[in-house]
Amino acid sequence: xxxxxxxxxxxxxxxxYPGTPPVRITQCATLEHDRFAEKALTFTSHTGTHMDAPVHxxxxxxxxDQFPPExxxxxxxxxxxxxxxxxxxxxTLRPAxxxxxxxxxxxxxxxxxxxxxxxxxxxxxxxxxxxxxxxxTTFKLKGVGVDVASVxxxxxxxxxxxxxxxxxxxxxxxxxxxxxxxxxxxxxxxxALPLPIRHADGAPVRALxxxxxxxxxxxxxxxxxFLPMPERxxxxxxx
Numbered sequence: 198x199x200x201x202x203x204x205x206x207x208x209x210x211x212x213x214y215p216g217t218p219p220v221r222i223t224q225c226a227t228l229e230h231d232r233f234a235e236k237a238l239t240f241t242s243h244t245g246t247h248m249d250a251p252v253h254x255x256x257x258x259x260x261x262d263q264f265p266p267e268x269x270x271x272x273x274x275x276x277x278x279x280x281x282x283x284x285x286x287x288x289t290l291r292p293a294x295x296x297x298x299x300x301x302x303x304x305x306x307x308x309x310x311x312x313x314x315x316x317x318x319x320x321x322x323x324x325x326x327x328x329x330x331x332x333x334t335t336f337k338l339k340g341v342g343v344d345v346a347s348v349x350x351x352x353x354x355x356x357x358x359x360x361x362x363x364x365x366x367x368x369x370x371x372x373x374x375x376x377x378x379x380x381x382x383x384x385x386x387x388x389a390l391p392l393p394i395r396h397a398d399g400a401p402v403r404a405l406x407x408x409x410x411x412x413x414x415x416x417x418x419x420x421x422x423f424l425p426m427p428e429r430x431x432x433x434x435x436x
Contacts, residue, residue: 203304203342203373203389203404204246205313207238214346215319217241242399246372248340248391251363253398254356258363261397268339268368271301273387273406275379279308283321287329301339302387306376310344313374324350330358334365342370342389342404370404379406 205211209222218241226235243249248269251258274296278285285305290297297303307323322345325333330348333341341348341362348358348369362369370389379385385408391400 198407198409200405200407201375201378203375203379203406204402205372205374207240207245207401211245212314212318213241213244215351217243220244240401242394242397242401243371244401246370246374246389246404247399247401248389249359249369249371249399250397251366252396253363254359255363259366261368261391261400262393262395264368269390269402270386270388271339272299272384273302273304273342274300274384275304275306275376275381277381278305278323281307281323283323285323285325285329287326287332290329290332296382296384297333297336297338300336300384302342302370303333303338304342304370304373304376304379304387305344306379307344308377310372310374310376313372319346319351322346322351324348325358327357327361330361334361334367338365338367340368340370340389342373342387344373344376345371347371370402373404380408383408385409 207220207222209220211220213219221239223237224234225237226233228234248261250261252260274293276290276293278289281289285307309318309322312318324345325348348362348371349356359369385406387404387406389402389404391397391402394400
């Protein structure tokens with residue numbers, strides 16, 4: 198059963214959200230001098246591929262350790278949103294309503310993850326419109342995942358999208374990668390396991406996906422809406 202890693206590696210001097218202290222990983226013990234190897238890690242709770250808890254933005258909101266562990270895994274689907282440009286519209290999501298209704302998580306592939314470590318990664322990345330976010334909260338989801346730094350724009354001052362999703366008790370996974378390796382039009386198993394930090398407003402996660410016997414297909418017509426163009430043509434030719 199192939200497992201797909203959707204996490205950016207945590208490494209020294211990796212990209213961080215503007216204004217955030219840099220990641221530092223130093224060797225504090227070596228086999229040569231100490232007969233064991235050990236590293237000292239310094240990074241914030243929202244480093245790399247990570248999960249946001251409601252308390253990140255909401256006074257007296259839930260911390261990650263207040264969620265039961267089953268919150269962090271379940272069935273998921275991925276939606277291609279690259280053609281929406283800077284704003285992910287509700288009309289892009291509606292054709293997948295049947296699949297979303299059966300899912301625990303919705304992941305959004307804008308293609309932005311391919312800009313990781315590029316200068317523009319934290320500039321003008323795509324985000325959900327408030328209408329799209331509100332529409333998602335009508336489903337019984339555990340959370341959403343994005344391949345960008347935040348569900349709100351880099352210049353946001355009210356963090357409205359966070360607020361909409363947190364009001365529905367969603368968790369939010371940010372900075373996902375390798376989303377092109379996920380199947381379209383089916384449900385797959387997704388897990389984003391945060392470090393067990395007490396009173397956590399967020400934490401790095403190891404995000405993984407794999408197919409299992411619960412994969413549920415969309416109709417051919419709906420599936421074409423979310424496939425890259427060459428694959429859409431193949432589906433159309435097949436029937």
